[in-house]
Amino acid sequence: MAIDVTVLRVFTDSEGNHGNPLGVVDAATVQPGDRQRIATELGFSETIFVDLPQPGTSTASAHIYTPAVQLPFAGHPTVGAAWWLRQQGTPIHTLRVPAGVVQVSYDEDLTSIRARAEWAPELAIHDLSSTEELLAADPNDYADGVSHYLWTWTDRERGQLRARMFADGLGVTEDEATGSAAVRITDYLARDLTVVQGKGSVIYTEWNPEGWVRVSGRVVDDGIRRID
Known part of the structure; x- marks a missing residue:
């Protein structure tokens, strides 16, 4: 039977x-x-399988897979699933994933999740000297099974940075926008950020000294694909 x-x-x-x-x-x-x-x-880079909320509840559960492995937590799938559930007429307050309970909120065109920094996968973080160096980086130079996060400030005072993410060990040569990596870099720098990743994707984060990070972004629906 075909799957939507x-x-x-x-x-x-x-x-x-x-x-x-x-x-x-x-x-x-x-x-x-x-x-x-x-x-x-x-x-x-990820696909998320969502158990819909039971009638009268505001929580759902989900499992996240890359092309190679299952993940206990990831940012862009949880933001996307929360947005999708609201579009289905079942907005939620919490989303259960294997790592724990993700808190969800909605603010006009932004969907937000709040997660623990330690839920995000370990990364090798590379602080580069310029945007030019960042954009010139070759994913083949980082194909060692480790997830690599490359970043550089574009406006340090405003907390704006440019980033790229390579994760061949997860089956992802380059990730266009990585919410879990945004959680890690926010906790690493201990401040709110605006992250522009990949070709121009935008992630907003808010840091909490108790180890929580809020990740927010916009979502667009590109339709249905059917597979067997």
Whole structure:
């Protein structure tokens, strides 16, 4: 039986450009043993399988897969799933993923999640000297099975930075917009940030000294894709 996959772009700019593609699947339509196969076939950096909220509740649960592995937490899938649930008429306050309970909020065109910094996967963080050096980086130079986050300030005073993410060990040569990496860099720098990643995706973060980070962004629906 064909499976309907809603394809979103998460962390677009204010004009709806860029953003990281995400597959969203109603978990009730897929056997758990087929999740990894579907995520691999789709080829997005992540695909999320969502258990819809029970009637009268405001919490859902979900499982996240890259083309190669399952993740306990990831940022752009949780933001995308929260946005998708509101579009379905079932906005939520919390989303349960294997790492823990993600808090959700909505503010006009922004969808936000709040997560623990330690839930984000470990990264090798590279502070580069310029945007030119960042844009010239070759993903093949970082194909060692480690997730690499390259970044540089574009406006330190305003907390604005430019970033790229390479994660070949997760089956992702370059990730267009990485919410979990934004959580890590926000905690690392201990301040609120505006992150422009990849070709121009935009992620907003808020730092909390108790180890929580809020990640916010815009989402665009690119329609339905059907796979067997």
